[in-house]
Amino acid sequence: MAAIAGLGFSAISRREIGTPRDLAIDAIIASVADCGLKLTDLDGLLVTCTPAAPPNTVPLRLSDDLGLGDLTLTGNIQVEGASVVAALQHASLCIRHGMAKVVACVFADAPLRPGQERGSAAYNRAMPLSGLGLWDAEHGLFGAAGAYALAASRYLHVHSLPDDAFGPYAVACRRWAADNPQAMLRTPIDLADYRDSPLVAAPFRVLDCAYPVNGAIAIVVTGCDRAAGLLRPPVYLHAFAQCHPGSGNMSGLEPELDSGARVAAQGLWRATGLGPAQVEMAQFYDPFSYVPLLALEEYGLCPPGEATRFVADGHTAPGGTLPVNTGGGHLSGFYLQGMTPVAEAVIQARGHGGARQSARNNVILVTGAGGRLDYHASMLVSPHAEI
């Protein structure tokens, strides 16, 4: 088993604050300093970035930038929104097998430029859904919001839910964000605010959608013994699982209700002997409000079709039985893809959440999801070596 020892942030902003490469450097320096190591202690570097970025946006040459040498592990891990969890899995396995001792995993993104500050402008690429090249763009399916809205509409239809069923999730996330100094959107909202927010790609409103930022986050992974002797409490990486169902656009398949999360969940339970009842907290990849609701159901944390009610009853909000996305998640915190839930899991597992810290942090589920639910990765982390 390996453990997370360091967590580092670059500046995070809606303004132009540097290239992803520069931001990645800042985050790696911060992550190493966070745990009391030096850059020269690193013998592994794994880079991740959004699939929307041009090649080499976060290059392997970061190792040269940082003056690293003789790395025994490097690579660019690209599983879209599942990349960060996948990178941590790769680092953990390599450490376990003696291929590296101290690995930095970094994600950096800078989608917001002057004149392109809105999420709809920053992420307006056509999302391939039909499998026919430019077909989806020709028909107007631009932005991830549209592709995910299609899935969300299916979820609402199958479960006979109203169009505003996702509102309580957005409200709960904002409540968490209010106590997170790093969250971008902290002003309290209620369901009336949700219903008044503009429609973007119905059923999604603005408040259903992630809040993009420019920034980077890095994680330092090392062996458990070494992590225990560093500055911060170790966050133990107990299990990883992945499932990538790919396109399911065929009669009889319901990829909008049955993503790779269901299979990944079984992998986590097999690896640990735990089950949904032992999960105390979840940090979900939540670029749109519907995604974590589906995850709640697929991981067995509530019955199928009951997630919106589960959230509306307050279970995932501050003081609830299953704290979810305690930093505000992608909707109210910030959208740094797979690093947003991972970073919050580290903060909560360490007990460093300040006003938003939850005592229910002994077993934390963390997910990453990419494509339009085509790729999924997850992990169980804990402040305890034994769970």
Added chain:
Amino acid sequence: MSERDTEFHRRFEGFRARGELRYPSCPECGTILRYAQRLCPAHPLAEPQFLLASGRAKVHSAVDYHTSYTQDLPAPYRLGLIELEEGPRLLGILLSGDGAPIQVGGRVRVGFDEAGRLVAWPAEAGDDRAEA
């Protein structure tokens, strides 16, 4: 794109240019393929054949765009993931019949508009072969 991908598109687009919506299937076992597939895993050397779709379908899911991304499609517009009665799903533009939007699960007929885009409109009463 791979050569296999290029050839798949060339053939599909050729039918589309003639106003024919076709879907891929395996010539060896008859398995209907998803549009994203380029081969049948049971018969990977067999080039997919394209069969003519009936035009009967149902709406699997839908989205209403409130933001315009191109001049050709000013918002608001409604898109649907359309499930052909033969099985495969692909994106299309949902047209309103009597002004009411086509709902998820609704039965539709599909065809191409002048720009070659797939459009769907409500199926007429009695045309019940595509069940919601």
